[in-house]
Amino acid sequence: MFVFTKKAKLFAMTLTLVGLVMMVIGFNTSGHEAESHDAHATEMHATETHAEHAEEAHVAHAEEAHDEAMDAPHAEEAEAAHAEHGAEAHGEEAHADGHGGHEDHGAANRPWSAFLVNTIFFLGIGIGTLFFLAIQYAAQAGWSAGILRVMESVALFVGIPLLGMLFLAITGNMDMHHIWHWMQDGIMDETSPNYDAIIAGKEGYLNDTFFTLRTVAYLVIWAGAAFLLRRNSLKEDALPEGQTMFFTQRKLAATFIVLYAVTSSTSAWDWIMSIDTHWFSTLFGWYTFAGMFVTALTVLNVLVMYLRVNNYLPWVNDNHQHDLGKFMFAFSVFWTYLWFSQYMLIWYSNIPEETPYYLARFGEYKTLFITMLVLNFIMPVLVLMSRDSKRIMGFILMAAVFVLAGHWMDHYIMIMPGSVGYHYGFGWVEIGGFLFYAGLLLYVVQRNLAAAPLRMKNHALIHESKLFHQ
Amino acid sequence: MHYESNVREPLILGDKSYKDITVDVARPVETAAPRAWWIVFSISLVMFLWGVGCILYTIGTGIGVWGLNKTVGWAWDITNFVWWVGIGHAGTLISAVLLLFRQKWRMAINRSAEAMTIFSVIQAGLFPLIHMGRIWMGYWVFPFPNQYGSLWVNFNSPLLWDVFAISTYLTVSTVFWYTGLIPDFAMIRDRAINPVQKHIYRILSFGWGGKAKAWQRFEEVSLVLAGLATPLVLSVHTIVSMDFATSVIPGWHTTIFPPYFVAGAIFSGFAMVQTLLLIVRKIFKMEDYITIQHIEMMNIVIMVTGSIVGVAYITELFIAWYSGVEYEQYAFLNRATGPYWWAYWSMMTCNVFSPQFMWFKKLRTNLIFTFLISIVVNIGMWFERFVIIVTSLHRDYLPSSWSMFSPTFVDIGIFIGTIGFFFVLFLLYARTFPVIAQAELKTILKSSGESQKKHHDPHGAH
Numbered sequence: 045m046f047v048f049t050k051k052a053k054l055f056a057m058t059l060t061l062v063g064l065v066m067m068v069i070g071f072n073t074s075g076h077e078a079e080s081h082d083a084h085a086t087e088m089h090a091t092e093t094h095a096e097h098a099e100e101a102h103v104a105h106a107e108e109a110h111d112e113a114m115d116a117p118h119a120e121e122a123e124a125a126h127a128e129h130g131a132e133a134h135g136e137e138a139h140a141d142g143h144g145g146h147e148d149h150g151a152a153n154r155p156w157s158a159f160l161v162n163t164i165f166f167l168g169i170g171i172g173t174l175f176f177l178a179i180q181y182a183a184q185a186g187w188s189a190g191i192l193r194v195m196e197s198v199a200l201f202v203g204i205p206l207l208g209m210l211f212l213a214i215t216g217n218m219d220m221h222h223i224w225h226w227m228q229d230g231i232m233d234e235t236s237p238n239y240d241a242i243i244a245g246k247e248g249y250l251n252d253t254f255f256t257l258r259t260v261a262y263l264v265i266w267a268g269a270a271f272l273l274r275r276n277s278l279k280e281d282a283l284p285e286g287q288t289m290f291f292t293q294r295k296l297a298a299t300f301i302v303l304y305a306v307t308s309s310t311s312a313w314d315w316i317m318s319i320d321t322h323w324f325s326t327l328f329g330w331y332t333f334a335g336m337f338v339t340a341l342t343v344l345n346v347l348v349m350y351l352r353v354n355n356y357l358p359w360v361n362d363n364h365q366h367d368l369g370k371f372m373f374a375f376s377v378f379w380t381y382l383w384f385s386q387y388m389l390i391w392y393s394n395i396p397e398e399t400p401y402y403l404a405r406f407g408e409y410k411t412l413f414i415t416m417l418v419l420n421f422i423m424p425v426l427v428l429m430s431r432d433s434k435r436i437m438g439f440i441l442m443a444a445v446f447v448l449a450g451h452w453m454d455h456y457i458m459i460m461p462g463s464v465g466y467h468y469g470f471g472w473v474e475i476g477g478f479l480f481y482a483g484l485l486l487y488v489v490q491r492n493l494a495a496a497p498l499r500m501k502n503h504a505l506i507h508e509s510k511l512f513h514q
Numbered sequence: 515m516h517y518e519s520n521v522r523e524p525l526i527l528g529d530k531s532y533k534d535i536t537v538d539v540a541r542p543v544e545t546a547a548p549r550a551w552w553i554v555f556s557i558s559l560v561m562f563l564w565g566v567g568c569i570l571y572t573i574g575t576g577i578g579v580w581g582l583n584k585t586v587g588w589a590w591d592i593t594n595f596v597w598w599v600g601i602g603h604a605g606t607l608i609s610a611v612l613l614l615f616r617q618k619w620r621m622a623i624n625r626s627a628e629a630m631t632i633f634s635v636i637q638a639g640l641f642p643l644i645h646m647g648r649i650w651m652g653y654w655v656f657p658f659p660n661q662y663g664s665l666w667v668n669f670n671s672p673l674l675w676d677v678f679a680i681s682t683y684l685t686v687s688t689v690f691w692y693t694g695l696i697p698d699f700a701m702i703r704d705r706a707i708n709p710v711q712k713h714i715y716r717i718l719s720f721g722w723g724g725k726a727k728a729w730q731r732f733e734e735v736s737l738v739l740a741g742l743a744t745p746l747v748l749s750v751h752t753i754v755s756m757d758f759a760t761s762v763i764p765g766w767h768t769t770i771f772p773p774y775f776v777a778g779a780i781f782s783g784f785a786m787v788q789t790l791l792l793i794v795r796k797i798f799k800m801e802d803y804i805t806i807q808h809i810e811m812m813n814i815v816i817m818v819t820g821s822i823v824g825v826a827y828i829t830e831l832f833i834a835w836y837s838g839v840e841y842e843q844y845a846f847l848n849r850a851t852g853p854y855w856w857a858y859w860s861m862m863t864c865n866v867f868s869p870q871f872m873w874f875k876k877l878r879t880n881l882i883f884t885f886l887i888s889i890v891v892n893i894g895m896w897f898e899r900f901v902i903i904v905t906s907l908h909r910d911y912l913p914s915s916w917s918m919f920s921p922t923f924v925d926i927g928i929f930i931g932t933i934g935f936f937f938v939l940f941l942l943y944a945r946t947f948p949v950i951a952q953a954e955l956k957t958i959l960k961s962s963g964e965s966q967k968k969h970h971d972p973h974g975a976h
């Protein structure tokens with residue numbers, strides 16, 4: 045039985061509180077903290093007309109860029125973006141492409157976007173683990189039966205970041221922030237100076253009501269599946285020896301997988317892809333899924349290792365750990381495969397509907413972008429390729445740090461350019477939001493681990509898992 | 515010893531000994547062919563010869579004998595090429611990916627699946643060669659030092675990447691397949707009575723002696739090859755998809771193509787394995803090894819990959835609308851409601867709806883139903899490629915050049931010819947090769963054999 049000590053409880057709660065305080069500070073100081081851009085942009089924000097304001101911002105920035113050698117790439121990019129607007133026949137509404145006008149919301153969006161990055165990152169841990177748990181049942185996997193309780197504990201966490209998402213969706217609808225560009229007032233209204241014909245064309249999918257409803261649906265389906273899988277698993281323990289709910293669980297898992305096959309893509313379009321509202325990529329849903337899944341597998345691997353070191357899982361041996369390591373390695377490569385597919389096809393075809401997405405990321409975010417690739421692909425390959433390294437704690441931990449940092453950065457790079465433009469940074473909310481969720485994750489997971497025995501009593505494959513070797 | 519839970523059904527039925535497995539696997543090689551074999555073989559041979567005739571006619575006259583026109587410059591040729599490459603995927607998936615996932619049920623089917631892979635890749639390879647018109651210059655696709663002036667391959671072209679991807683795939687698959695065959699050839703050699711036969715199998719088995727050291731190396735090589743072949747499962751069809759996706763043609767250029775083509779390839783490959791094995795198990799009486807459970811597992815793979823493909827279709831359709839790009843939107847509207855609507859809806863019905871029947875255990879364990887669906891799926895997957903290729907081309911940017919495609923008898927003849935060629939190869943294989951990897955299968959007899967499982971106590975405490 046796992047014990048959730050007072051000390052651990054205090055630690056988790058402190059993390060959450062510190063994170064919360066940092067976020068509050070971040071939200072209250074947003075737009076004033078870092079660069080000189082910010083003050084300038086906030087001022088701009090006050091300007092009445094959008095089109096004007098975009099124009100001015102653009103000019104002002106270009107001037108500024110000439111002064112500071114550092115900003116040179118930005119000027120070029122703004123120029124390019126501007127040229128594109130003309131090419132894309134947006135008429136005089138220069139604000140349209142998420143560069144001009146959108147960026148001027150950047151400073152105001154910054155804390156919200158930072159919170160979104162953390163929400164998505166931790167959501168990935170929950171939903172990825174839930175999916176992995178469901179796969180174990182659906183595929184009738186034997187080796188993993190001994191760590192299902194650990195998976196359940198993490199999967200149950202999924203509800204909390206989902207509530208965070210709901211909070212962001214509702215505040216977005218209330219116009220408290222404009223992370224999602226299409227939520228701006230008048231953007232779908234032909235008479236408004238903010239009107240954008242392309243975005244207006246997406247109104248059937250991107251509208252406040254449907255968006256919120258979908259977020260609620262994801263909350264219900266995902267958190268509901270986690271809850272039901274856990275409830276049945278606890279019920280199974282109470283059955284007389286030898287009876288199993290394996291086949292009930294299998295059906296439930298299969299149902300969830302079907303629903304998740306659809307919702308994994310739609311949620312990625314909703315929460316992340318629609319930030320760059322004009323841009324689209326059919327692969328985006330699967331790409332986001334792969335990143336979330338590998339994040340979850342990494343957390344699971346580290347968690348199982350921690351529990352083993354503290355002797356809570358005597359029935360789990362190096363072979364189980366090795367398998368988790370293989371998954372971590374394989375899905376790092378799989379993520380890279382999808383990353384490459386999306387990137388390469390857009391680069392190769394080079395059509396104006398698609399390339400702005402990567403131009404923005406190769407502009408100001410270049411260092412982060414390349415670092416992220418190294419962390420998510422090259423490092424796991426180098427560290428985890430060999431058989432032995434997947435069985436050595438130090439190596440797994442090292443790879444885990446790379447992968448987690450890398451995928452946090454990947455989400456950051458997916459979210460920030462479209463919502464804050466060049467107003468990005470690494471400050472109160474980025475760190476605070478991380479600590480906030482990390483504290484909650486630690487609390488919830490440990491509480492769940494302590495709530496039931498870590499070894500399932502009647503699981504049909506539990507014995508197979510115990511004898512598992514290679 | 516490996517322990518297996520009781521919720522798992524046995525993989526080898528009946529009260530079998532090691533000897534029984536040997537005898538059963540060697541039987542088709544050692545006895546005369548059944549009449550059914552001769553009938554199917556004759557039909558296939560006729561189809562093959564017809565195809566050879568059509569190929570010779572094409573080469574002699576030029577590819578003008580095909581139905582291609584100025585607007586639709588790619589049609590059945592590439593459709594058939596992609597279809598055959600796709601079918602080839604199941605072999606590698608079964609032998610490599612399922613090996614890494616420790617799926618024991620693969621042992622009864624991997625040999626035939628790998629054979630099928632090699633034979634279908636051979637069919638696929640024919641099409642680009644024929645399409646060149648001057649087939650004798652086929653080797654120009656390789657980058658070789660030459661003095662022909664400016665002749666050099668274009669490394670920027672996905673068509674060239676195909677050359678490398680598919681030849682690598684064919685090589686690794688063949689090596690993998692052959693490595694597994696060595697101990698089984700040795701088994702046939704040891705049983706052979708006819709000296710000629712004995713001599714042939716002696717050469718084929720590379721002097722396999724069955725020492726412990728040899729087995730150890732055998733297993734190591736298998737694992738290394740599995741590791742090498744796994745990226746190949748993804749890479750081959752990824753690169754095939756890039757033939758289309760790197761372009762700017764609406765309906766071709768979409769980022770989901772690489773993984774979606776891979777899923778579709780596995781889908782059609784499993785359907786073909788299913789078709790072939792249902793025949794093999796019946797004709798050669800292998801029902802105890804290729805059990806209903808094997809059929810069921812393959813049906814589940816078909817259902818899952820079919821659904822993945824379905825999600826991809828719907829994603830494409832949705833994003834075409836969402837993009838707001840009118841050309842993109844029109845390409846998909848035209849697919850579903852234009853003059854080729856029947857091809858689109860055949861594809862949807864065969865690939866997305868028909869595998870959903872496999873959710874029902876009754877249906878996925880029904881042999882006749884399974885056989886029908888396995889053929890329906892391959893028809894659907896042919897239509898998928900046809901829809902992608904032809905409907906995206908036939909209405910291009912200039913309405914004055916819009917046209918339709920209609921195949922000539924040569925187009926049809928060559929396609930039928932490859933089906934005949936494929937079956938000729940497979941049938942010859944089935945009579946001369948051990949169709950089940952018996953050496954591997956024997957390793958799970960004690961843990962997964964029916965009578966052996968019965969003797970286990972419920973907790974396997976031994």
